[in-house]
Amino acid sequence: MIDLKQLRESPERFIQGAEAKNIDVDIDRLLELDQQRRDLLQKQETLRAEQKKIGKETGPQIGKLKGQLKSVEDSQRPELEARISELEARPAALKQQIHDLDESLAVIEPEWKKIQLQVPQPPDDDVPRGSSSDDNVEIRRWAPEGWDWDKSFEENRGFAPKTHLELVHDLNMVDFERGVKVAGSRSYVLTGAGMRLHQAVLAFGMQHICEKHGFRATSVPVLVREQAMVGTGFFPGGIEQTYHIDSDSTPGPGQDLYLTGTGEVGLMSLHSDEIVDADQFPMKYATVSTCFRREAGAAGKDTAGLYRIHQFDKVEQVIIDKADEATSRTHHETMISIVEELLQAMQLPYRLLQCCTGDLGSKNADMIDIECWIPGRGDEASNGRPAGEFGETHSASRLYDFQCRRLNLRYRDKDGKTIFCHSLNNTVVASPRILIPILEMHQQADGSIIIPDVLRPFMGGCERISS
């Protein structure tokens, strides 16, 4: 959520920000409603002040007179009643006016709130303008020694690569058919070495971020209240991406909940509605959680394999810290470098992409995607085999106070003022998607797969997966 004060002061910044992000939101209308609302509130406040003042003066009198009314003789009643109704007349009139203003406000506020939740955070000035992921800008890339970016996998390694689909089939690591039988399209069942490797990657990710970088290991609810989805900024925009445990069809307590698409929701919601102690900054959390995504609107895209699926597991990192842009930028770089360490440790070639304004999503001021090289992806080369392509495996967001404002997550500065925190989040590792580059990049000419050193301790020392 954006700061309405800032919006009033510099609406252009937000209008241009929404435009750059390709988000259609009627900011002029919001400003208009905001002005109306403020006018109404001001009028109402004045009336209330008067009502209160009168109430203090005449209230006790009325009470006393009404008491007398009970014990007094009939002949004196009319006079008493007249005095009471005289005293009651003014506050009653005020009450009616205040009530009318309430009704006017009730007309405005739903739309006012709705648009407010839709206004995106303007992108930072140094984010390149663009309309889609095609306009993202590569920052840098890395590959293990011996890998030549100008050559194909076959030229680099001396044999034609299999796709991950072929590999998991040949090595019996995934059962897609039964996955689909049980759970429908985009479902899978990891088996044997597939499941072991999946768990190894997640365990490695948790170990790395917690032990090497001091993030606090934390579990999160993956079934959450709507407020957590709104607070973290996934709603209203992402509602069609989200599974809903529906109270209409299955009434009863605990039935109106949503399945989270990322551990970020649970982690960031931990401190919602809190004024956290600034001494704890920066607050660094890591979790591993199952993530659920409906992938609505992605029909026909990446239908085969482990790339785009409804359910996966992810190690996620978040940082909450004081409201300072420079600090946020530093954290952002740190969180990205943690991922780079991990990918380098697993010897996976990757590149960093600066996402353009059109690809940022509504809540980010800046976002860096990390893409691993996947030999089995992409268009067909002349030999009829995939030419290889980068595939997004990580996404690092810098949100400033946009998310914490929604979550009502604050701290006190030196002067005791409450301030909304800044937040950031980044994938540590998401599996099984990350298994795709691991399998494809570490495959051998004989069809076996060499397990990266760093994962072996989590697989009982196993060095190689072969049929």
Next chain:
RNA sequence: GGACAGGUGGCGGAGCGGUUGAACGCGCUGGUCUCGAAAACCAGUAUGCAUUUCGGUGCAUCGUGGGUUCGAAUCCCACCCUGUCCGCCA
């Protein structure tokens, strides 16, 4: 599935129709005392919005929304949430 209880400030906990934005306790901040600390004592200590001659001032907020009333934390209705006991399941 059945039977209840309850939602008040950073926390605990009063209040159940009239200066109650809210007693009391704890915590926190400042001060006195002390060589220093603890204890004791004194003072202060909610959030949001608006307004301001930056000293304040006004309004709202006791789960949420509506209602009754001249007046609601207090009464009524609906909803949300939390907890307890029994049953069931792991």
